[in-house]
Amino acid sequence: MGQQPFEILVTAHHGEIFRYLTRMTARPSEAEDLVQETFLRAYRSYRSLTPDANVRAWLFTIATNLTRNHFRAERRRRLAHSALSESRTELYGADPASVSQLNETQARLDAVVSNLPLRQRVAFVLRKVHDFDYEVIAANLTCSVESARANVFQALKKIRQSLKEHDLVTEFER
Amino acid sequence: MTRKPNVCAEIEQDLIAVATGEGPAAMRAQVDGHVRACRPCARELERYRAVEHAIGTWRVSRVDTGLARSRQRIEVGLADLRRRLLVARVFDSPLGPILMARSEEGVTLIEYLDHPGSPLRSRLAEVAGVEIVEDDADVEAFYRGLLEFLEGKRTRLDWPLDLRLARSDFQRAVLRTAAAIPYGAVTSYAGVAGEVGKPSASRAVAQALRWNPLPIVVPCHRIVGADGTLVGYAGNKVDLKQRLLAAEGVRTVAGHGGPQIDRRLMYVSYPAEPLYCLPSCGWLVTLEQPQRLRYFGSQDRAEAAGLVPCTDCRPDLHPISQ
Secondary structure, eight states, rough: OOOOOOOHHHHHHHHHHHHHHHHSSSSHHHHHHHHHHHHHHHHHHGGOOTTTTTTHHHHHHHHHHHHHHHHHHHHHHHHHHHHOOOHHHHHOOGGGGSSOOHHHHHHHHHHHHHOOOOOHHHHHHHHHOOOOHHHHHHHHHTTTHHHHHHHHHHHHHHHHHSSSSHHHHHHOOO | OOOSSSGGGHHHHHHHHHHEEETTTHHHHHHHHHHHOOOOHHHHHHHHHHHHHHHHHTTOOOOOTTTHHHHHHHHHHHHHHHHEEEEEEEEEEETTTEEEEEEEEEEEEEOOOSSOOOOSGGGGGGGTTTTEOOOHHHHHHHHHHHHHHTTTSOOOOOOOBTTOOOOSSHHHHHHHHTTTTTTTEEEEEHHHHHHTTTTHHHHHHHHHHHTTTSSTSSOOGGGGGGGSBBBBBBBOOOOOOOOHHHHOOOOEEEEEEEEEOOGGGEEEOTTOOOEETTTTTTGGGGGGGGOOEEEESSSHHHHHTTTOOOOTTTTSSSSOOO
């Protein structure tokens, strides 16, 4: 059917799916599980994909769905939130004396993003890290394009509020 | 006492849109006009631009710890899935509802079902460790081939076979031998037993073929009892066996134990020999394992199987009158 081998698709998209899910989840091990599951799921339905399908957007949609299911299950265990806040610091190191102003801003952004509600986090990361248009984001969140945009803007507002004055000035005056 | 908000509420969305570069020209102009007159909003616009800048730096920050290991896990997971995954679908065939399943290696299961329905209501449900995905274009291609075969438009089904559902090496050997019986030819269980090197094991052969996971493709319908009776097929579907044989040009007559082939009216060959003979050929009585003989309903079928007329009995000059 003129479909390229699945390996090519893995090679092309593994990196960005990995980065996406790493930003979405709390622990690296969770991200690893979800990345694997994303590609296994994709493999199961790859053959029924229409030739004109946007493979990249399709993969991200699978990844988002798995993330949502994952957090739904997590929430049931009432673990999601606390796990999320602690592990980010664990991932990026938390020695304030040793990090530069720039790294501090980055770390703060990490923390803000990982504390966003899931829908905002999905919308924000898809938009600002992976450059998807609002149609794709809307499909990922099963919502309207307007609502997708509103989620991104909400995230931006929160980020703006959480970043301290000197984070922004430093960045801006560079 | 209410605190004065640091930005005018009605313009905040537009500030964000403009700062992120998403606002249309008219919106940009409007925001420009507003911030010229409103210092707090001008500061806020700068803040959002600074946020945008910070995000620009943040988004390229490396989060690649574990990337290689993740890739490795995908490879392992995929290899495992490929082994376990069967794609299956139930079709409404001229022989009744029929299930077809395939793996990456080849066609894995064909099963006559009593009821149309889900692939899960088939033998697949009993197979441990497999994962079943319903519906697939490739299975459909197999099915189209099968239809052509049933309609006589195709005499070979050269599909790669996945014999994973065979229960033993003996069964696999029996199935491979059965798969080599040519279109339009019939042999006996004893004949197959002889070919797998166990001449006395005809009952075991019958047993192995009873659980043939690939009927039609592995043509167990071409194997009949020692007296020529079409015993047992897919349980008790002897009528199906008769139909399949008829489509291949093998006629049956009524016998004591049900329909049977009449070997006196058929052309004869021996495995690995390039000839076909009349049933009266003197050469036949010299064979050590006469149970291995194969019988064809017509010269055409024998010749389509690559055989040439015997130069002793000359079936080409003395065709059997049917």
